[in-house]
Amino acid sequence: MAERPLTLMAVHAHPDDEATSTGGILARYAAEGVTTVLVTCTDGRCGDGLGGTKPGEPGHDPGTVVTMRQAELTASCAALKVTHLETLGYADSGMMGWPANDAPGAFWTTPVAAAADRLAELIRRYRPDVVVTYDENGFYGHPDHIQAHRITMAAVEQTGIPAKVYWTTVPRSAFRQFGQVMKEIGVEFPEPDGQPELGLPDDEITTWVDVGAYGGQKFESLAAHASQAENIFFLQLGEERFTELMGVETFVRVRDTTGAPVPEDDLFAGLR
Ligand SMILES: [Zn+2]
Numbered sequence: 585m586a587e588r589p590l591t592l593m594a595v596h597a598h599p600d601d602e603a604t605s606t607g608g609i610l611a612r613y614a615a616e617g618v619t620t621v622l623v624t625c626t627d628g629r630c631g632d633g634l635g636g637t638k639p640g641e642p643g644h645d646p647g648t649v650v651t652m653r654q655a656e657l658t659a660s661c662a663a664l665k666v667t668h669l670e671t672l673g674y675a676d677s678g679m680m681g682w683p684a685n686d687a688p689g690a691f692w693t694t695p696v697a698a699a700a701d702r703l704a705e706l707i708r709r710y711r712p713d714v715v716v717t718y719d720e721n722g723f724y725g726h727p728d729h730i731q732a733h734r735i736t737m738a739a740v741e742q743t744g745i746p747a748k749v750y751w752t753t754v755p756r757s758a759f760r761q762f763g764q765v766m767k768e769i770g771v772e773f774p775e776p777d778g779q780p781e782l783g784l785p786d787d788e789i790t791t792w793v794d795v796g797a798y799g800g801q802k803f804e805s806l807a808a809h810a811s812q813a814e815n816i817f818f819l820q821l822g823e824e825r826f827t828e829l830m831g832v833e834t835f836v837r838v839r840d841t842t843g844a845p846v847p848e849d850d851l852f853a854g855l856r
Contacts, residue, residue, distance in 0.1 A: 590852055591619040593712035593746070595703065595736045597691070597728035598676060599628040599657035600809035604818065605723075605752040606716060607664055607802035608795025608833045609851060614665040615798070618852070621668045621710050622661060623703065625732050626691045628653035630678040632812050639678065652811055659808035663801050670706055672699065677727045685727060692727040699731070700738035707743045714851045715740060716835065719751040724782055740839065747855060749839035750791060754783035762829055771820050784836065790846040791835040799827025 592613050594606045602610060602622050614620045631653055633644035654671075661669045674691035678684035685692050691699070707715070717736040722729025733751075740749055759782065766772075795802065803823045809815045818826065837846060842854025850856075 588711075589617055589619045590855060591621065591710055591712045591714070592851065593621040593623060593707070593710060593715045595623045595625070595715065595717040595732055597625050597718075597722070597726065597732045598631065599624055599653040600631075600660070600806075600812055600815060601729075602657075602664070602666075603660055603802065603806040603809060603815070604830070605754075606833065607660075607805045608798050608830065609716070609793055610664040610666055611798035611801040611805075612793070612795050613851070614667065619667045619710070620665075621670065621706070621712060622666045623670045623672065623706060624657060625672045625699070625735070626674045626676040626728050627671070628657075628676050630676040630682070630684050634811075636813060639682075639684065653809075656809045656811060660805040663804040663808055665801075668710065672702060674699070674728075677731070680725060680727050691731050694731070696731070696734045696738055700735040700742060703735050703739040704742045707739055707745050712746050713855050714748045714750065715746040716750045716752060716851070719753065719836070721780075723752060746839065747841045748837060748851065750835035750837055750851060753789060753834055753836050755786045755789055755834055756781070756783050757786050758829070758834075759783055765821070765825060765829060769821070769825070771817070788836070789834045790837040791848050791851065793833045793835070793849060793851060794831065795833050796827065796831035799823065799831060802830060803827065 596602050610620050627650045629646040629650050630639050633649045637644040675689040677690045677692035718729045718733045720733055740746055803826050806815050844854030
């Protein structure tokens with residue numbers, strides 16, 4: 585029914601965020617002929633440096649980290665066959681309360697309207713039918729994830745273009761299963777430390793997308809970001825177990841002009 589290919593836009597905070605929560609959908613929809621656009625808002629300078637060094641430690645050079653992570657992002661996009669990569673280039677703000685929150689060019693302290701204008705320009709250029717980002721807590725409270733949520737919702741409002749908007753989430757049942765498997769293979773799984781519980785009860789999730797056939801590409805995308813400790817943690821699962829555990833990606837639909845009933849198993853339900 586559409587004259588142009590369907591288009592998916594995923595808006596993420598850092599180089600590597602595209603891999604875990606949306607690697608499967610990016611790979612699957614590209615394989616189905618959908619145009620995929622990844623927008624990465626920050627340069628990832630507060631990530632791990634060479635040899636696992638943390639920001640502020642000797643040997644952690646932000647400029648080097650930015651270059652390394654940009655190359656990793658390019659490799660990840662190749663693995664997922666992302667059609668267009670757009671980087672907004674804001675400085676990674678670090679975790680909540682870090683001095684980097686207020687550093688010049690930090691994403692967190694950039695006015696929402698200014699960054700949303702830039703994203704709105706990309707939305708007008710690519711005209712995505714579906715946009716995916718995080719919930720208002722940025723899934724786990726990272727300032728750059730919260731800011732990515734805010735600018736995305738503002739840009740969607742401003743342009744009115746996407747027919748459907750989704751927030752990434754993880755079913756609570758999957759967390760339990762994940763913890764179990766980690767214990768079985770002897771990998772220490774960090775216990776929740778008084779944080780609000782992550783993810784959603786299964787019955788609040790509107791959209792379950794089977795990406796099992798794309799586990800290899802998703803694993804390859806994550807492996808492209810092997811400089812970051814939290815990714816090494818996932819890579820320890822090995823490709824087969826990783827695919828088994830991460831074979832379904834889940835979302836909450838927060839905007840819809842199609843009337844497609846929920847629960848649904850396709851981000852483009854109602855648009856094909
Ligand atoms: Zn991130």
